[in-house]
Amino acid sequence: MLKAEIHCHIEGAASPELTLSQAQKYVVDISNILRDGKYVWSDFAEFIVCYDAVASLFRTQADYALLTETYMTELASINTIYSEIIVSPDHGDRIGLGADAYIAGICDGIFAAKEKTGIEARIIVTGERHFGVNRVVGAAEYAMRAKNPLVTGFNMAGEERMGKVADYARAFDIARDAGLGLTIHAGEVCGAFSVSDALNIIKPSRIGHGVRAIEDESLVERLAETGVVLEVCPGSNIALDVYPDFQAHPLRRLKDAGVRVTINSDDPPFFKTSLAREYDIASNEMGFGREEIDAMTRTSLEAAFVDDATRDALLARFDAYVQTGVKAAVKDT
């Protein structure tokens, strides 16, 4: 099955093995964040601390190239044709690498993986909400200045409970004026009001998670009517206790209500998942059929932050693959 994803954080894709080898390289004790080959955290706040600690172990352009190439190659090996990765220049700044070398390393990894496998990828610069308004504005200014053809979107991740969406509006104004696609984490830790605020104030074409919109029927209708796309990450939501299990997860109800939904992995090894597992969950735990899953993949490509020529090429490849599957199914009957 061909796959695509539009919501995965680059440091969140670091496997425990890679993190361990980085810790050995820089002689850092990570027993507080990695035990028995697993990341250690027990709630959202601790997850964010763990994430930032893992990020601090990637310290050079080559480290980021290795991390990115490794993840892109893994995605390509499960037939992923398109990936958008969420990156935060703040993490580059925080370890003294600087935003330029941080982004350059990620681009090196994308180019190397594309050369080897053909996987297409783009970068979404994100501000981390818990680093404060000035840093989020700084991230948007950086994305605007970078004028990097692989940087095509702007996001805000991090601690959703910190401040109000309106506090961060200026960052999104800068990114919008720079021609970047807009998406924002909302309706993950906080409820439906957070999604409404994002729609009213930021006017993004996509929302990161957004699943708690389900708590407000009129908001679900609004999402369906406006076609705003949700970047849904079911395994992440269960791991972070947003929902108790996959049966309680609202992906099915959102899709049936006409909301444009997609399947994503968020921070796969932190949540004991992978994009392949997320597709399996959609099929085996949530009961989506092949056509429904293909429709969600197609939505990712339709909503991708790419130029028209790239989108047309991706959609043509995807549609040709779907057609081949349909012909094979007809032949079998």
Ligand SMILES: Nc1ncnc2[nH]cnc12
């Ligand atoms: N699931 C998530 N929510 C908010 N910020 C994040 N940063 C990395 N993963 C995140």
Ligand SMILES: [Zn+2]
């Ligand atoms: Zn996320």
